[in-house]
Amino acid sequence: MPERNQSASLRRALAVLDRVRASNGLTLTQLAEAVGLSKSTVLRLTVPLVEARLLERDRRTGAYRLGHGTLELGQAYLAGLDLRAVAAEESHRLVAEVRETVHLVVYEPPHVVYIDKVENETNVRMASRIGSRGPLHSTAVGKAILAWLPDDTVDGLDLDVMTRRTISDPARLRTELASVRRRGYSVDDRENEPEVRCVGAPIFNHTGTVVAAISISGLSSRITAARVRELGPMVAAAASRISGKLGGSSR
Known part of the structure; x- marks a missing residue:
């Protein structure tokens, strides 16, 4: 059961990341509406993404955007x-x-x-x-x-x-x-x-x-x-x- 929950959480986190990728920046409310999850769930999912620099959050507007970590991943992919x-x-x-x-x-x-x-x-x-x-x-x-x-x-x-x-x-x-x-x-x-x-x-x-x-x-x-x-x-x-x-x- 824990493995299934972790898998579901990973899929949700990836959905959050993909939705941000397709936008110019989304607030927590907009992101929650876009992926069909509660704000508290989305907030929990974004924490490790921010820590890994895959997402970053604008301190002024609160909007989420892709972080520098995605650029590093992309460069590593292209280099290979x-x-x-x-x-x-x-x-x-x-x-x-x-x-x-x-x-x-x-x-x-x-x-x-x-x-x-x-x-x-x-x-x-x-x-x-x-x-x-x-x-x-x-x-x-x-x-x-x-x-x-x-x-x-x-x-x-x-x-x-x-x-x-x-x-x-x-x-x-x-x-x-x-x-x-x-x-x-x-x-x-x-x-x-x-x-x-x-x-x-x-x-x-x-x-x-x-x-x-x-x-x-x-x-x-x-x-x-x-x-x-x-x-x-x-x-x-x-x-x-x-x-x-x-x-x-x-x-």
Whole structure:
């Protein structure tokens, strides 16, 4: 019986903490009403939360807010994250759904670096290698990142022509990046390799900074222009879920 009571108290305390998290500050009366408990019960539950610095109480207004302890927990969680591990579930899910190759890259100015690759074994292998570098302007993963970098980043890039479809004019590239921001995903339409199309989306960290990107890649005979419109929202949704696990959100 005591263990059951302790479990119930813990669940109530967590409910109190979650309600405060979702607000800009709640008084004892407001908090009690929000969780459906008496003020005396809520007061008892908040004592250890305040002691652990998970909650703090404004001395002037009496309102409860999240304490510094929650920041320390969040930082410890983020420090322990490995991007490849965080993204692995989404990468394998995409491969299972679309039967194409999925790439994960990080941004290392002025390039992207491929840190993971999940392939559909039945298709032709992509030439990309883990650890290799790629350009920002001609790859889907690169454009997905570039679209959320400062506008003058384009000025510092060498817009090398990789194929006859590569966008090498800064003005055209900026127009393309504006389209990426509007739709939430980028497209490499045979711009980096002559027979390959890719669709990519940005990944944001807990500060809202773009740090990585994920893409679906395949031969243009399989990833047609019509299929791009189907794959775009899928890769954008996967990137958003990865961002969420990193403490960030999609734009």
